[in-house]
Amino acid sequence: MKKNWKSRLAALGLAALSACSPQPKDNPIQGRVTIAADESLQPVIESIRRAYEGIYPDTKFDTLYRPEQQAVAAMLRDSARLVFATRELNASEVAVLAKEKIKVRTQVIATDAIALIVGKNNTDSLITMPELSGLFQGTITSWSQLKGSNQSGPVVLVFDNSNSSNLNFMLQKFGVQDVSKLRLYAVNSNRAVIDYVRTNPTALGFIGVNWISDGDEPLTRELSKDLRVMGVATKAVPSAISEYKQPFQANLAMQVYPLRRKVYVHSREVHSGLGGGLMTYIMRGEGSLLIEKSGLWPSVPYNRQVILNKN
Known part of the structure; x- marks a missing residue:
């Protein structure tokens, strides 16, 4: 009987903690987040942003176009969820996120x-x-x-x-x-x-x-x-x-x-949110096609299938 009560109390405690924990305000198909990008990448990032918001009308990306150093700094100080850059993060930048117990997620998206x-x-x-x-x-x-x-x-x-x-x-x-x-x-x-x-x-x-x-x-x-x-x-x-x-x-x-x-996207996102949704979209067919259209070469080229019918 005592064990049963202990189990119930433990369950109630977990429920209370869950109720008190702040819940993410965004997910891959809805929400609003800020992203940053090196200004030299603005045309291709704008193309991707517009397409994603068109597919998921409940999403909104507030985009900061800055010189690369400033764009990366915005992500490090949590003024942006993602940053699109033309370099990897250096050791000191990774250490800034590590102090916050954040493991940066990086993808190479294009040449x-x-x-x-x-x-x-x-x-x-x-x-x-x-x-x-x-x-x-x-x-x-x-x-x-x-x-x-x-x-x-x-x-x-x-x-x-x-x-x-x-x-x-x-x-x-x-x-x-x-x-x-x-x-x-x-x-x-x-x-x-x-x-x-x-x-x-x-x-x-x-x-x-x-x-x-x-x-x-x-x-x-x-x-x-x-x-x-x-x-x-x-x-x-x-x-x-x-x-x-x-x-x-x-x-x-x-x-x-x-x-x-190379073009990189670095994310400080700690949950399955809107930033992760955008990163997944970029690496799939639709995102790769937009990168190709912009004149860059995608890391995952768009797979074109040609079907020939015999007469």
């Missing part, structure tokens, strides 16, 4: 690229990785120093932000520690980079390729006007024009474009 752009009045549309290294090491400062160049004047390297993933990627790629002697110019966004390059013939712009790679989007067609996308060769002396690669989707899939990078 992205840095597109190099010049205005239509600049006829130089080919560059090599050694030449890019020279620009970032400060040994090349003028367009006339580039092989086959028809342009004169100083090369101005234009980025969206001093804390952006685009700039950080290029600095790390070429091992740059000191930027004080480089002719760098930071504007407010990838779109502002495009506008600046369009009107400044000595500018060389660096943007996330998804800003100009979705041909079905009116904004993409508008932004692509009066621009040239440079081809980049790995070798110092390419033997053929075909060795210069542009950041087209096929070149990302074949991993032959040298300025490619």
Whole structure:
């Protein structure tokens, strides 16, 4: 009899604790959460967000588009549930979450690229990785120093932000520690980079390729006007024009474009919530198709089935 009473009391205690515990306000098909993303990824993230909210009308994502460092910081301080970035979290960032007993969940969702752009009045549309290294090491400062160049004047390297993933990627790629002697110019966004390059013939712009790679989007067609996308060769002396690669989707899939990078989503979510629902959606067919449409290469390519009927 005593054992029976003890069992009942234990059950009542668990029920009371459950009633007092705060219940999640969201799940994969309803709720409202904030997510953050590097601004260079805005077009593809907007496409995914709109599609998910269209399928599940009881969901809402408040999206913060920031330079990558700020976007990651928003997730770390719990101002955002997820962050879309172009790098893994470093050890100190993982430690911040570990102190809160949160095990970060990370997925690689796509291959992205840095597109190099010049205005239509600049006829130089080919560059090599050694030449890019020279620009970032400060040994090349003028367009006339580039092989086959028809342009004169100083090369101005234009980025969206001093804390952006685009700039950080290029600095790390070429091992740059000191930027004080480089002719760098930071504007407010990838779109502002495009506008600046369009009107400044000595500018060389660096943007996330998804800003100009979705041909079905009116904004993409508008932004692509009066621009040239440079081809980049790995070798110092390419033997053929075909060795210069542009950041087209096929070149990302074949991993032959040298300025490619991975896209990650990092989650601090501790329950089966709306953030997890979005991550699952991205890795399935519909999400992969949206990534493909944006011009990036999805980690899980969309599986197209072709059925042939015999007559």
